[in-house]
Amino acid sequence: MRVAIGSDRRGFDYKSRLMKHMRGTGHDPVDVGPYDDSLPVDYPIYAQRVGELVASGECDRGVVVCATGIGVMIAANKVRGVRCGIAYTDEVARLMREHNDANVVAFGQDQMAYGDVARRLDIFLASEFAAGYHCSRVKQLADMEEGVPISQTPMQRKF
Amino acid sequence: MKIAIGSDRCGFLYKGLLVDHLRARGYELVDVGTHEEVPSDSPYFAARAVRLVASGECGFGVLLCATGTGMEIAANIIPGVMCCIYYNVDVARLARDHNDCNKIAFGQDHMGYSDVERCLDAFLEAPFGGREHYANRVEQIRALERGESIEPQPARDGDWGQELRRGLVPVSNIKTDWMTLFAGRWAA
Numbered sequence: 001m002r003v004a005i006g007s008d009r010r011g012f013d014y015k016s017r018l019m020k021h022m023r024g025t026g027h028d029p030v031d032v033g034p035y036d037d038s039l040p041v042d043y044p045i046y047a048q049r050v051g052e053l054v055a056s057g058e059c060d061r062g063v064v065v066c067a068t069g070i071g072v073m074i075a076a077n078k079v080r081g082v083r084c085g086i087a088y089t090d091e092v093a094r095l096m097r098e099h100n101d102a103n104v105v106a107f108g109q110d111q112m113a114y115g116d117v118a119r120r121l122d123i124f125l126a127s128e129f130a131a132g133y134h135c136s137r138v139k140q141l142a143d144m145e146e147g148v149p150i151s152q153t154p155m156q157r158k159f
Numbered sequence: 160m161k162i163a164i165g166s167d168r169c170g171f172l173y174k175g176l177l178v179d180h181l182r183a184r185g186y187e188l189v190d191v192g193t194h195e196e197v198p199s200d201s202p203y204f205a206a207r208a209v210r211l212v213a214s215g216e217c218g219f220g221v222l223l224c225a226t227g228t229g230m231e232i233a234a235n236i237i238p239g240v241m242c243c244i245y246y247n248v249d250v251a252r253l254a255r256d257h258n259d260c261n262k263i264a265f266g267q268d269h270m271g272y273s274d275v276e277r278c279l280d281a282f283l284e285a286p287f288g289g290r291e292h293y294a295n296r297v298e299q300i301r302a303l304e305r306g307e308s309i310e311p312q313p314a315r316d317g318d319w320g321q322e323l324r325r326g327l328v329p330v331s332n333i334k335t336d337w338m339t340l341f342a343g344r345w346a347a
Contacts, residue, residue, distance in 0.1 A: 077235035
C-alpha cells in the first residue's frame with residue numbers, strides 16, 4: 001500500500017521510524033517532509049501535502065505526526081476528500097477505518113509511546129471500511145465539503 | 160459565553176451529563192440534539208453545532224460520539240472551525256494554546272466521564288497563546304479552507320529569528336546549541 005507520510009519538527013523522529021517500520025511490513029511510504037529537524041516548520045504545509053496525495057488517489061492512505069496530532073489532523077481535514085482522525089487507542093485506530101472510512105491517521109509524538117503508534121498504524125492500514133449504514137454518513141461528509149445541506153437519515157429500526 | 164453542544168446516540172449519555180455540569184458552572188448552552196437515544200447521523204449534529212460557532216453565535220462547541228472521530232472530521236470540514244479531539248488534559252490545553260481550537264470532540268466509549276469533564280474545563284479556561292508563529296499557522300489553515308496552496312515561509316520573523324538579528328545568539332552556536340537554547344520557546 002502506498003502511504004503518504006508527513007510531520008513537523010516535533011513529529012520528525014516518529015516519522016523516520018514509522019517509515020522504516022512500514023517498509024519492513026511491505027508498504028511503500030512516500031515522505032513529503034520535512035527532511036531534517038533542525039529548524040521549526042509549519043505543520044499545515046506537510047499536512048496539506050499528505051492530504052493532497054491521498055485525496056488525488058496517488059497514495060492509498062496518509063499518516064501525519066506532530067507534537068499532539070491536533071494541528072496536523074485539523075489541517076489535513078481541511079483538504080477536500082480527506083477524513084483524518086487521531087488514533088488515541090488501538091480500538092479507535094480500527095473504528096475510524098470501519099465507521100468513518102478515515103484515509104489519514106494522525107499521531108502525537110509527545111503524547112504517545114512509539115510502540116503504541118506503530119501498532120495503531122498497522123491496525124489502521126489493515127482495517128477496512130465496514131460500509132452498511134455508515135455509508136450514508138460518509139456521503140454526508142462529502143456533501144458538507146460541497147456545501148450541500150444534509151439531513152438526518154430516516155431510521156427504520158433501533159440498532 | 161454561549162456553548163453549542165451536540166452528539167449522536169453514542170454520545171447521548173455524556174451530553175446530558177455535560178449539559179448539567181456546564182449549566183452549573185454558569186455557561187449558557189445551546190443543545191442542538193440529538194434529543195432522543197435513537198440511531199442518528201453524527202455529521203448532521205456536528206454541522207448544526209458547528210454552524211453556531213462559525214457564525215459567532217456561540218464561542219465554543221462541544222461534540223460527542225462513540226470515538227469522537229466522526230464528529231471531529233465533520234466539524235473540521237466547515238470553514239472557520241478548528242476542532243480537536245481530547246485524549247489527555249495536556250492536549251486539551253495545547254489545542255487552545257497552539258491551535259486556537261474552538262471545538263472539542265469526545266468519545267463516550269473510549270473516555271471516562273470524569274476525565275471528559277476535567278478536560279472540558281481545562282479547554283474552556285485555556286486562552287490562545289497568540290504567539291506569532293502559531294497565528295501564522297492558523298492563517299495557513301484558513302488558506303487551505305479557501306482551497307489555496309500554501310508554501311513554506313523560510314525567512315519568517317519568529318522569536319529566534321529576531322534574537323539572531325539582535326546578535327543575542329552567536330551564529331557559531333546555531334547548529335550545535337540552538338535546540339537547547341530555544342527548547343520550550345519554539346513549539347513546532
